Amino acid sequence: MKFQQISYKFLAIFVIILSLLIISGCQKKNQIKLAENRKITTILAQKTGEEKKKFQERSLAVRQQIAAIDLEELDSWWRERKIGDPHKYLLPVILARLSLENEPTGKFYNQEETWKIWLQLDKDKPSFYHFRSYLDVRIFFLFRDQMPSEILTSYQNQLQLPKVRNWTKTGTENHMFMQRASGLALMNGSGWSVGDPASEATNEAWLRSELNKFLTIGQGEFHSSTYYGYSIGALLNLYDFARDPELKKLAKGLLDWYATNMALRLSWGTAGSAESRGFDRNTWNSGLSAVAWMWWGDGTEALEKMGQSSMRLALAPALSTYRPPEYLRALARKQVPLPFRLQASHPIYYTYSQGNNLWETFYITKDYSLGTLLDPTRSYQVEGTIRAQYATYKLVVRDPNGINNGVVNLAGTYHGAQATGRSPGDQYVQEKGAVIFQLILNDRDLQAGVPAQSHLVWPQRYGEPTKYKNWYIWRMENIWLCARYWADELSFQIPVSRQYPDYQGMVAKGRKTAWITDVARVADIKDLKSLKQALDKTKVDDRKWNSKGRLSYLSLAGDRIVMTYQQDGAIGNAVINGEKRILKNWPVLDSPYAKQQLYSGLLEVDDPNLGKWQLRGKLTGPEWK
Numbered sequence: 001m002k003f004q005q006i007s008y009k010f011l012a013i014f015v016i017i018l019s020l021l022i023i024s025g026c027q028k029k030n031q032i033k034l035a036e037n038r039k040i041t042t043i044l045a046q047k048t049g050e051e052k053k054k055f056q057e058r059s060l061a062v063r064q065q066i067a068a069i070d071l072e073e074l075d076s077w078w079r080e081r082k083i084g085d086p087h088k089y090l091l092p093v094i095l096a097r098l099s100l101e102n103e104p105t106g107k108f109y110n111q112e113e114t115w116k117i118w119l120q121l122d123k124d125k126p127s128f129y130h131f132r133s134y135l136d137v138r139i140f141f142l143f144r145d146q147m148p149s150e151i152l153t154s155y156q157n158q159l160q161l162p163k164v165r166n167w168t169k170t171g172t173e174n175h176m177f178m179q180r181a182s183g184l185a186l187m188n189g190s191g192w193s194v195g196d197p198a199s200e201a202t203n204e205a206w207l208r209s210e211l212n213k214f215l216t217i218g219q220g221e222f223h224s225s226t227y228y229g230y231s232i233g234a235l236l237n238l239y240d241f242a243r244d245p246e247l248k249k250l251a252k253g254l255l256d257w258y259a260t261n262m263a264l265r266l267s268w269g270t271a272g273s274a275e276s277r278g279f280d281r282n283t284w285n286s287g288l289s290a291v292a293w294m295w296w297g298d299g300t301e302a303l304e305k306m307g308q309s310s311m312r313l314a315l316a317p318a319l320s321t322y323r324p325p326e327y328l329r330a331l332a333r334k335q336v337p338l339p340f341r342l343q344a345s346h347p348i349y350y351t352y353s354q355g356n357n358l359w360e361t362f363y364i365t366k367d368y369s370l371g372t373l374l375d376p377t378r379s380y381q382v383e384g385t386i387r388a389q390y391a392t393y394k395l396v397v398r399d400p401n402g403i404n405n406g407v408v409n410l411a412g413t414y415h416g417a418q419a420t421g422r423s424p425g426d427q428y429v430q431e432k433g434a435v436i437f438q439l440i441l442n443d444r445d446l447q448a449g450v451p452a453q454s455h456l457v458w459p460q461r462y463g464e465p466t467k468y469k470n471w472y473i474w475r476m477e478n479i480w481l482c483a484r485y486w487a488d489e490l491s492f493q494i495p496v497s498r499q500y501p502d503y504q505g506m507v508a509k510g511r512k513t514a515w516i517t518d519v520a521r522v523a524d525i526k527d528l529k530s531l532k533q534a535l536d537k538t539k540v541d542d543r544k545w546n547s548k549g550r551l552s553y554l555s556l557a558g559d560r561i562v563m564t565y566q567q568d569g570a571i572g573n574a575v576i577n578g579e580k581r582i583l584k585n586w587p588v589l590d591s592p593y594a595k596q597q598l599y600s601g602l603l604e605v606d607d608p609n610l611g612k613w614q615l616r617g618k619l620t621g622p623e624w625k
Contacts, residue, residue: 048326054298059318061300064105066096066311075117079124086125087132092312094118095139099319115148122154128166130178134234137182138316141189141241159187161195168202172277173221173349177231180206181238181251189241207238207250208621209352214257215601215617217347217355218588221386223261225271225280229287229313232258236320246621252322253622256615259295259324260605263332264342264594265362265371266292267396269302270405273362273371275391276346279420281407282310283399290314295324296332305403327605327613331593336608339365341432345586345598349386356598359583361430362591367478367521369396372430374583375422378570380414380448387422388415393435395519397476406476408458410515412439412451417497417505419455424448429563429574429581433519434555436563438572440512454513456483457496457505464492464504468532470540472506478522480531482556486514486545512549516540520556 071093078086097114100106118139140147140155157163167183170176180203187200194200213219221227232255239251265273271280271288280286284293284302290310293302294317303311330336342362348354362371373392382388397406412423425439439454446452458474458481465472465483474481488510496505508515518538525531534556541552549565549572562575574581588596589603596603601617614625 051329055294055323058294058297058300058314060103061303062294062311062314062318063096063099064103065303066092066308066315067100067105067109069093069308071097071114071117075121085129085131086121087129087136090117090121091132091135091139092315095135095142095315095319098139098143111146115151119148119151119154122151128158128163130169130171130175131230133167133182134178134230134237134316137186137237137241138233138319140186141237142319155186155190156192159190159192159194164195164199168199172227173219174224174227174230176206177210178234181231181234184247185237185241188238188247189243191243204247204250207254211250211253211257211622212601212617213347213352214254215596215603215615216588216599217351217353218345218596219261220276220347220349220351222276222344222346222360223265223271223273223278223288224276225278225286225288226389227277227287228258228262229291229310229316232291233313233316236316236322239322240320249621253615253617255322256325256622256624257603259328260594260603260615261589262288262292263296263324263328264589264591265364265369266296266332266334267364267369268334268398268402268405269293270396270407272364272369272396273342273394274360274373275389275394276349276358277386277389279389279391279394279409279418283403283405285310287313291317292332294318296329298333325605325613327607327610330607330609331605334364334366336593339363339432340592342589342591342594343586344589345583346588355588356584356586359586363430363432365433365521367398367523368433368519369398370394370430370433370435370519372428372435373422374428374571376570378424378445378568379422380424380450382415390422391420392422392426393419393428393437395481395517397479397481399477406459406462408456408476408481410435410437410454410456410517412454414450416499417455417457417493418500418503419457419505423454424450425570426454427563427565427570427572429561429572429576431555431559431561431576432557434553434557434559434561435517436514436551436553436561436574437517438512438514438549438551438563438565440514440549440565440567442567444568446511452511452513453507453509454487454515455493455496455505455507456485456515456517457500457503460495460502460504466528468535471535473528473531475522475528480520480522480525482518482520482531482535484516484540486512486542486551488512512546514545514551516551516553518553518556525556 097109169179184203187194235251235255269284285306290313294314344360345356346358348357359374393410395408399405409419411419412426414423415421427438429436462476465474470484472483485508487508491507494504495501496503539554544550552562564573603615605613616623
């Protein structure tokens with residue numbers, strides 16, 4: 001018995017000691033975690049203070065620039081030409097001028113005259129449409145206490161039958177975002193009765209289905225440099241002005257998803273990679289990059305290059321309280337370890353179930369980014385389709401001075417000489433900076449009028465290439481672009497078209513054309529002599545190209561890429577470093593810094609310094625971690 005008692009005592013002491021050690025260990029872990037959290041909080045606080053000041057400077061600068069546009073002249077301009085959507089041009093100036101009332105520059109503008117122009121515009125063009133809605137609603141909420149009663153009544157009438165049903169109109173994706181998110185903000189935030197409550201419920205249900213779509217299969221109008229700013233502007237209305245906290249959360253979830261996709265591909269002021277409905281070739285001068293500049297820019301110099309059509313899309317973000325998650329800032333500015341690779345999949349444009357239907361490859365280094373897009377349809381449709389608005393090959397060459405990035409395209413010319421749009425028969429395979437492209441026309445292609453040619457298009461300022469053996473070589477900023485072709489005939493086209501006088505092209509002509517392009521950084525290959533030596537080590541096997549449409553290439557980076565063209569299909573059979581390219585179940589996003597598995601409902605961002613951030617779609621709405 002005594003022995004048992006002693007044993008129990010020792011056991012009890014052992015358990016106590018073990019418990020103390022565990023508690024101590026947990027406390028230490030908690031202390032470490034708390035210290036890490038404090039460090040992250042401190043970093044965020046410091047950055048937030050600095051960035052808040054810079055944001056205010058950009059906001060004021062863009063508002064002053066837009067306000068300075070001659071509003072009276074603009075009003076006469078649309079009337080003389082009978083412009084169908086004048087609000088698109090006048091409302092940015094009206095909003096900018098009203099927003100400067102408490103600023104020193106506000107004294108230059110007569111607010112009473114500004115309201116008169118708004119009122120006359122409403123009388124002469126009373127129709128309520130998407131391009132009007134997203135800024136009109138912001139004007140209402142920001143200045144409802146000072147607007148003339150007649151204008152206030154006009155807004156109130158927009159929520160009564162039959163006008164209220166205009167808020168549920170359909171159209172393209174950005175049209176619906178502008179109309180439905182802005183309408184929901186007005187219905188929920190104004191405090192007025194809604195003549196058709198079903199319209200409010202419809203708009204909310206649609207926005208919830210869009211968030212669910214984004215977080216499961218992605219977006220049809222993905223990374224659109226033309227239209228992202230419009231959709232975002234409407235969602236900012238809901239975020240800023242909805243009274244229901246759940247609607248604010250819904251808007252934030254959608255905005256965070258947009259911001260993540262922008263940050264991931266943004267290439268030093270240019271919308272990098274493939275696009276749906278856009279061909280950004282500028283630097284801080286597209287709808288998407290104007291919003292990105294407001295969120296992540298540094299300084300106001302970009303305004304000097306920004307055209308009015310882009311600038312006006314920075315206005316809503318400039319006047320909004322929404323800010324993207326801080327976890328995205330370094331990614332947007334490309335202040336993360338480079339290079340990195342992104343694989344992404346996208347759905348059919350309007351669908352809510354047909355995901356994994358378009359496939360994107362994106363690769364970015366410190367000096368360039370390159371993206372390609374695969375589409376499974378060999379379509380000849382030219383109306384009622386967005387295929388003409390795809391950017392399927394885009395090389396963005398970084399300008400080290402941050403002024404004017406270069407953009408190179410490669411494609412067939414079914415939709416134009418600029419090598420944009422999804423031409424029937426275009427087939428690609430990409431690995432890092434190397435691409436094999438082929439276009440082999442079948443009889444149906446020829447009957448449909450598909451041009452028997454493909455174009456490599458680049459900015460004229462980079463001049464004509466140097467020829468080395470079968471390669472054409474360009475030095476563009478801090479990269480080398482190398483290209484070789486297969487065709488019946490090759491010619492230079494300077495300029496590539498009257499519409500694009502600043503671009504020239506190499507035209508490969510023939511029923512069968514093909515290209516290999518490869519990009520290297522000057523940091524890795526310092527001069528032309530070294531590049532020639534490196535090209536001598538690459539290997540091209542085209543022995544079965546004429547008979548089977550098969551090309552094989554060992555790239556500058558040492559990757560073996562093989563493509564076999566599908567004569568009547570739309571996507572070539574590809575093998576990369578011995579592994580067959582399988583597109584089934586590609587993730588919505590797969591990169592080191594942003595991930596979203598197909599159908600997962602979970603978007604994850606990993607910042608090298610701040611750690612992980614998550615956005616999850618739940619039945620009750622978005623949740624963050």
